[in-house]
Amino acid sequence: AQSVTQLDSQVPVFEEAPVELRCNYSSSVSVYLFWYVQYPNQGLQLLLKYLSGSTLVESINGFEAEFNKSQTSFHLRKPSVHISDTAEYFCAVLNTDKLIFGTGTRLQVFP
Amino acid sequence: EPEVTQTPSHQVTQMGQEVILRCVPISNHLYFYWYRQILGQKVEFLVSFYNNEISEKSEIFDDQFSVERPDGSNFTLKIRSTKLEDSAMYFCASKGQGRFGELFFGEGSRLTVL
Numbered sequence: 081a082q083s084v085t086q087l088d089s090q091v092p093v094f095e096e097a098p099v100e101l102r103c104n105y106s107s108s109v110s111v112y113l114f115w116y117v118q119y120p121n122q123g124l125q126l127l128l129k130y131l132s133g134s135t136l137v138e139s140i141n142g143f144e145a146e147f148n149k150s151q152t153s154f155h156l157r158k159p160s161v162h163i164s165d166t167a168e169y170f171c172a173v174l175n176t177d178k179l180i181f182g183t184g185t186r187l188q189v190f191p
Numbered sequence: 192e193p194e195v196t197q198t199p200s201h202q203v204t205q206m207g208q209e210v211i212l213r214c215v216p217i218s219n220h221l222y223f224y225w226y227r228q229i230l231g232q233k234v235e236f237l238v239s240f241y242n243n244e245i246s247e248k249s250e251i252f253d254d255q256f257s258v259e260r261p262d263g264s265n266f267t268l269k270i271r272s273t274k275l276e277d278s279a280m281y282f283c284a285s286k287g288q289g290r291f292g293e294l295f296f297g298e299g300s301r302l303t304v305l
Contacts, residue, residue: 112291123195123282123296124234131291170234177222177290178247183233 082106084113084154084171086182094190095163101156101185103145103171112174113154115145116181119167127169130154141165161189193217197283197297204304207272212300214266214283222286223266224294225258227251227279234282240266273304 085104093099105111115127128139135147145156154171166189171182196215204210216223225237238248240258257269266285270277280301284294 116296121298123298124284124294125296126293129291129293174291176247177241178224178236178239179294180236181226181234 081180082108082111082173082175083180084173084182086171086185088185089183090186090188092188092190093161096160098159099157099161099165099187101169101171101187103154103156103182105152105154105171105173107152113145113147114172114174114179115139115143115154115156116170116172117167118170118184124170127156161187163189163191165189193295195283195285195295195297197281197300199300200298201301202303204273204302206275206304210270210273210277210302212268212270212281212283212302214268214285214297215264216266216283216285217287217295218264220285220287220295222246222292223258223260224284224286225268226282226284226296228282228299229276229279237268237281270302273302275304278302278304 083106114129116124117127118124128137130147138144143158168184170184172179198213223240228234236249238252239246255271259267280299282299283297286292286294
């Protein structure tokens with residue numbers, strides 16, 4: 081079965097600094113990858129997804145992720161974070177019709 | 192904007208009691224899911240439901256669990272005899288047509304088993 085690995089459980093960063101949240105997936109012929117965000121006391125919200133086509137995908141709030149087949153990675157990046165980006169971020173892979181989530185990375189942005 | 196709603200937001204129950212968690216998916220969605228998240232751990236798939244039947248379930252979803260769509264709008268998760276280890280946040284999600292459609296999640300129901 082397909083899976084994703086998020087190596088960093090926590091990433092502390094100062095406001096306006098760049099950030100990268102790492103995600104690696106188990107290799108497969110076809111892979112469909114997602115990033116979800118969970119703000120405190122809320123449900124999961126889709127941030128961005130890669131299905132096919134351009135390997136660089138972007139969200140509306142400045143995050144982007146690049147599908148890298150040779151490194152089996154789908155890292156999430158933002159060039160300048162805000163306090164409001166503090167949340168839990170989950171990488172996920174589509175397996176049949178369900179999502180399989182990674183263990184999550186808690187992004188903590190400090191002023 | 193349409194959303195998935197879940198009730199209750201928090202339920203405390205005694206071990207061995209039955210619990211029903213309720214979800215109202217987005218009205219024109221066809222695929223329904225339950226996930227759970229034990230405190231501090233990852234979000235785990237429990238079950239998917241399509242065309243009025245379970246399409247897939249995980250190892251966690253044993254005989255103590257059941258799902259139902261009783262009236263075409265609600266989607267419920269029942270735990271017959273709760274155990275301490277069932278304490279978790281339970282998320283309902285729904286999806287429209289198509290394999291790659293976005294899953295929309297509810298805000299979750301926190302279950303505490305004492």
